[in-house]
Amino acid sequence: MHLFLVGAGPVGLVTAVGFARLGHRVTVSDIDAPRIATLAAGRSPIFEPGMEDAIRAESAAGRLAFTTDPVPPAGAGCSIVCVGTPTGPEGPLSTEQVEHAVAGLLESAPPDHVIVVRSTLPVEGPDRLDRLVEARRTHGPCPTVITNPEFMREGAGLRDFDAPSRVVTGWLRPGDRDAAQAVADLYAPLNAPTLVADARSVALIKLASNVFLATKIAFANELARICDAVGADVDLVTAGVGMDDRIGRAFLSAGPGIGGSCLPEQALALPLLSARAGVPTPLIDAVSGSNASHQRAVVARLGSLLGRPLAGSRVALLGLAFKAGTDDVRESPALALARELRAAGAAVTGYDPQARETARRADPQLETGTDPVEAARGADAVLVATEWAEFRGIDWAAMRRAMAGDLVYDTRNVVDARAARAAGLRVEMLGRRA
């Protein structure tokens, strides 16, 4: 099928490449002209493993094309909307971009066209889209709108597209159930479990999934703090807890906190929804606060390990992306730590193998180094915030020479502690015994 894809962010590009590799022809549209020019030149505007090679291969095969034209090409049977849903004046998950894109497609696409909304919607989102459909229908038949949330993880996006945990599609009106099933059928070659339901329930599936994952991370982080206090090891504790199939090991890893464009935003969106609905949800309400308190606790712990006031200290922050495998710094815990450290009077220099530019754009106050040693020059402490594999191979002897102090505080359990200690450094790990 010829697919039109609107919004070339991480989700749009993964979806476009994924469908192209399934043999579909995909035309990708974005309002960001420089982004489209980058893509048309065979380069990826985001760092995502395998993305650039895949863009080149699918473009060369004639299955992937890029445009700034908002109108679907003649013959495209389906438009897939992957625009952003950032926090807006009304709170998290603004549907402004989605409504704008869907309204345009309702006008420009033929009545047998299907508009698939892959962006994350708040629970009231489907009603808003249905109002657009209703308004358009007063002028005659128009395309059908179906929702189809994305569950991919940045850094593993292409792999997740090829092996999704599930495919979920939602209908705005019961009469559109067959169209929702037809959208689910597009993913049939991937052999994933499929669920077709009303779009409100589908929106809640997406929100609840992410808030549950955020809860697991927040739980592991609080466990890490307990481990620090009582002398236990959080990796052993979560390994043992996760051996229970009812709990599972995934997303039960302690670290500097939840981040990315999805989990923190949705950890705010679900409590707002329950508050508006008048439903007390103390557990769900607590997740966001737990995350913020965790970042304060990490900085406080660093301060107590440092043995001198944070004010006037210099900290090298290794890892700025919200997780390894991406250059995305949206809601990155590393940037939250940088802010907390600066608020405590410390100077911060960051380093990241992929996210230096995005981090500097997000936090213009942040100084960055071109490698770990440069970031560590004159530092009293190194704080590791992202689990990049390259941090395992850091030259700790060079770090020791560059640093003024001797503390390495690793919140991800990623560094080679033995090598760092051999270089004369003091290594402490969040929730783990030295």
Ligand SMILES: NC(=O)c1ccc[n+]([C@@H]2O[C@H](COP(=O)([O-])OP(=O)(O)OC[C@H]3O[C@@H](n4cnc5c(N)ncnc54)[C@H](O)[C@@H]3O)[C@@H](O)[C@H]2O)c1
């Ligand atoms: N990033 C993730 O890991 C992830 C995972 C699952 C779901 N989601 C959800 O998927 C959606 C997209 O996420 P993202 O991170 O890719 O978003 P993003 O904001 O990074 O990218 C959106 C893109 O859409 C473009 N755009 C906006 N309005 C447009 C329009 N009218 N026409 C054409 N292009 C337009 C923007 O220029 C931008 O390039 C969001 O709802 C997000 O919550 C994201």
